[in-house]
Amino acid sequence: MRNHSGDDQTNRGGHGSHGGHGGAQPGGLSVSENGYSLELDSTLLTAGVQPVGFRVIGPDGQAVAEFTPEHKKELHFIAVRRDTAGFQHVHQVRDEKGTWSVELALQPGDWRFFADIHPVGHDGTMTLGIDAAVAGPYDPQPLPEVTGIAQIGEYAIALDGELLAGETSELTLTVSRNGRPVTDLQPYLAAYGHLVALRVGDLGYLHVHPEGEPGDGATAPGPRIAFMASAPSAGTYRLYLDFQHDDVVRTAEFTVRASATTPRPDAGSQAAPEHDGRHHGDHAHH
Template identity: 40%
Template sequence: MSLSTRTRTLALTAGAAVLVLTLTACGSDPAGGADGANGKGGMAGMDHGASAAATGTPSAATDGHQGHPMPGTGTATATATAAAAPAAERNGYRLTSAAETLPAGAPAEYRFTVTGPDGRPVTAFATDQTKRMHFYAIRSDLTGFQHLHPEMAADGTWTAPLAALTAGGWRVYASFVPDSGPGKGTGLVLSRTVDVPGEGAAATAELPAATGTATVDGYTVTVEGAPAAGRAGELKVTVTRDGRPVTDLQPYLETFAHLTAFHAGDQAFAHLHPQARAEAGSTGGPTLSFHAELPAGGDWRLFLQFQTGGTLHTVALTLRVAPQ
């Protein structure tokens, strides 16, 4: 990706088990209500999203999820989840960190704590897709995507081991489900910004044009579909290698694919997850069907993660979403 001479200001405010599996993204709603998936065969708090905003000011709006029974057909469906703009505080839960800056060009540890409505560190977290915490980092130009699963100390302090960061503005997201207190069983996404000082911090990479095809590690991923903002629409993802269908996708976080999306211009965050589990030892592919609903029109940067031969692959492409 080439560096543009012009600086694009991106507001740092946002964040199968069968061959065909259906997913849904989290959308925005002014009322901040929520409805997600946590039923039989599903995973608690799996759908998380955040709408566009102009500031990272803490918000009291909700980002919760309630359960739906899983259909027995092997095709999972879910409704769009309403969510407020990404913020450090939601429903009385707050993401706190002493780290306002991180070094450039070298691995760094980001330490943080989630405090509950009582002001105390939360130490009880439910397992969501095999992990108690999903942590994401993205640069303001939607480069440098990282998806980590940090470890928690006994006092509730989490440590996320970030790979080397380029200089610039970054936003981090913590996605979790409290397993105690008033928010028990409710999926939350909290977010903060962090600066990485250094040469080139003001430079931004040009967002790649929207395209239906991307490659990674010799694999070609093709995305077909034309979703519109706020409307359910199918995205069909096909994985091939050397022109041949890939049918040996392995389970990753109990799924055959993990999809995260960030909205260009504000870093609104959408976390698309299948409700059906990929059983251990099973394989999938080459085609996965995503029933996606994104809350805003414009360009979204998609990060699709899949595993083959014990190796995790991450491919990125830009998806154009028609305005509502």
């Protein structure tokens, strides 16, 4: 299981490092780390769908143009508004000089952008974070209630397990469509699911991936996707699961509370009443 935070002490093995580093600081809390910095073309943006340019500046003061790919990408870019709405895990392109461009759908408010990177020559991965302001009337959304079920059109995603502070635990997400288990999930970035966890309050970033990978002879393409994760502290977290089915990448969102105590052996799912349609982040990426 890969539990990714930006703390270099827990990531010297790179993006494939195993979790279980209880109490490690999450990533993305700093714009600079280990001599590398995240730089936007502009931190003042307009609302709407638009390209956003950025670069990673290295210890030599120049834009970094060589990265070690992780999960088939040189860089993973995450955008989320400070109220945890509008989550986007987007694909980006880079020119030969090290400037990247991503297309984001932005609503007014304060946003946090994350770059998940492994520069060539550095001994592991890191996550840098930077704020941007999007002009316009800001309508912050309340934090969605804790739930174990996310509904996205015909799809229902059930979350089972408990996130623990300072202790590795298993989270299992089960995908069904119209009440039937989905057993033909498609690989997306070399996995059947990608899970990002953000700590509510400071948006501390955790990036986790399932054990195994498509084509390894042991990992089934659904309906269950298992993750091992460890929260850096007790508190409330937002979980975002990306999965691909029928050639569409969808994102299921959950609000969970990380406990400081070990769950009871008979603890079941955190399932809540059926989704009421107010979940502000459910969406599909084409």
